[in-house]
Amino acid sequence: VAARVIAIDGPAAAGKGTLARRLAHELGFRHLDTGMIYRAAARLLLAAGGDPDDGAAAERAARAMRIEDLGRADLRQETVGQAASRIAALEPVRAALLDFQRAFGRMQPGAVLDGRDIGTVVFPDAQAKLFVTASPEARARRRQEELRARGLASIFADVLEEMRQRDRRDRERAVAPLRPASDALLLDTTDMSADEVFAAALAYVNARL
Numbered sequence: 001v002a003a004r005v006i007a008i009d010g011p012a013a014a015g016k017g018t019l020a021r022r023l024a025h026e027l028g029f030r031h032l033d034t035g036m037i038y039r040a041a042a043r044l045l046l047a048a049g050g051d052p053d054d055g056a057a058a059e060r061a062a063r064a065m066r067i068e069d070l071g072r073a074d075l076r077q078e079t080v081g082q083a084a085s086r087i088a089a090l091e092p093v094r095a096a097l098l099d100f101q102r103a104f105g106r107m108q109p110g111a112v113l114d115g116r117d118i119g120t121v122v123f124p125d126a127q128a129k130l131f132v133t134a135s136p137e138a139r140a141r142r143r144q145e146e147l148r149a150r151g152l153a154s155i156f157a158d159v160l161e162e163m164r165q166r167d168r169r170d171r172e173r174a175v176a177p178l179r180p181a182s183d184a185l186l187l188d189t190t191d192m193s194a195d196e197v198f199a200a201a202l203a204y205v206n207a208r209l
């Protein structure tokens with residue numbers, strides 16, 4: 001049997017990670033947060049003293065990325081996130097990370113992948129596709145909560161501005177820009193609790209698998 005794939009895309013801090021984990025747990029599927037592979041590649045590049053706009057160095061870092069690199073705590077740092085979104089605009093970097101994602105999606109009995117282009121590029125044939133959004137202010141508030149939970153103080157205006165910058169770069173890039181697949185279920189989570197998002201997504205997914 002072909003493995004089943006659930007594709008979840010959307011901007012940062014819209015709630016797609018939480019949703020992806022809960023769906024995977026509920027269905028007994030594997031879960032891959034694909035932002036972490038871009039972050040792991042960016043971290044390797046920064047650690048080697050490379051420049052995120054140096055395409056050849058960024059491609060080498062993407063090819064050197066291994067599954068063991070995904071567990072590192074420092075991948076969540078904002079400097080790594082910003083570098084990740086810069087190298088993610090480069091076609092050879094995206095191409096280098098494609099096989100890894102597609103191999104993951106073949107895992108039995110199924111896989112949930114969350115990112116920016118899962119439903120549009122990585123798995124255009126996914127059985128279920130969700131596009132999760134929320135207002136920039138709601139997403140900045142959630143990101144601030146995450147930071148607080150890790151003991152990090154932050155300034156709302158700074159978090160909001162960093163989020164807008166990253167959104168703009170992800171939406172306006174030429175390769176694999178952030179956008180909903182034409183057949184994705186759109187979920188605006190601005191005024192929804194995590195439980196409501198999960199219930200809506202599960203009903204949709206169950207109807208499609």
Ligand code: C5P
Nearest residue numbers: 012034035036038084085088115116117
């Ligand atoms: O989701 P996260 O903030 O961890 O992603 C970091 C960056 O990686 C994003 O800003 C985006 O540029 C890039 N990314 C991507 N495609 C994906 C996942 C992440 O371009 N599927």
